[in-house]
Amino acid sequence: MNEQHKYRSTDKMSDLICDNYSLLMVMSRFGLSLGFGDKSVKDVCEAQGVDCPTFLAVANFISEEQYSYSGKESDFSISALMDYLKRAHAYFLDFNLPAIRRKLIEAIDCSGSNDVAYLILKFFDEYAKEVRRHMEYENQAVFTYVEQLLQGRLSDEYNIATFASKHNQIDTKLKELKNIIIKYYPEKENNNLLNAVLFDIFNCEQDLATHCQVEDYMFVPAVAQIERKLKDEQ
Ligand SMILES: [Fe+2]
Ligand SMILES: [Fe+2]
Incomplete structure (x- = not known):
């Protein structure tokens, strides 16, 4: 630093x-x-x-508002950053998303006659599934690849650019969910619970966007640098 x-x-x-x-x-x-x-x-x-x-x-x-990878290996440790990303995945999948789901059920009328409530929950579940797929892929495929890289082993089939090119934003669907709730959920006298869950969704959206940025702008360039170094050594 x-x-x-x-x-x-x-x-x-x-x-x-x-x-x-x-x-x-x-x-x-x-x-x-x-x-x-x-x-x-x-x-x-x-x-x-x-x-x-x-x-x-x-x-x-x-x-900070602006960031660019300095290219200095001493700036941070890739394996410590991976541990951080793994823990973030566990936080989203095992804590944050289930907590939002519980609050949603509490806030919306799921008694059966409310179509919007059903739609919201269904949409949320699909979204959570998508996030799980995204993060499990990173935990299993990407991090395993990088761990091997850190031990000096390049792969013929995989590189970090492949991951980066397909690294899709996972917060888009959450935006849609928020819009469904804001625009279409039937009016009630007291919206405290629903507002609280909306706040959680706004926070989660920001948290996920930042998470993806750490991957795109810190993790990916640092890994690409290791790849280049190993290739040069070969
Ligand atoms: Fe991730
Ligand atoms: Fe990601």
């Missing part, structure tokens, strides 16, 4: 979180827990066995 970045390793971890609360998610996906008092980012990471440059690279990526 050099001076031009927003956050540095000597900053207090608590200042980072208060500056941008979405970094709470980043922290937990790195396996960092709260209760760090006034410790610096570096000390918190060291105490909890987390790769500090990678944590800072992601925190800065998320908080």
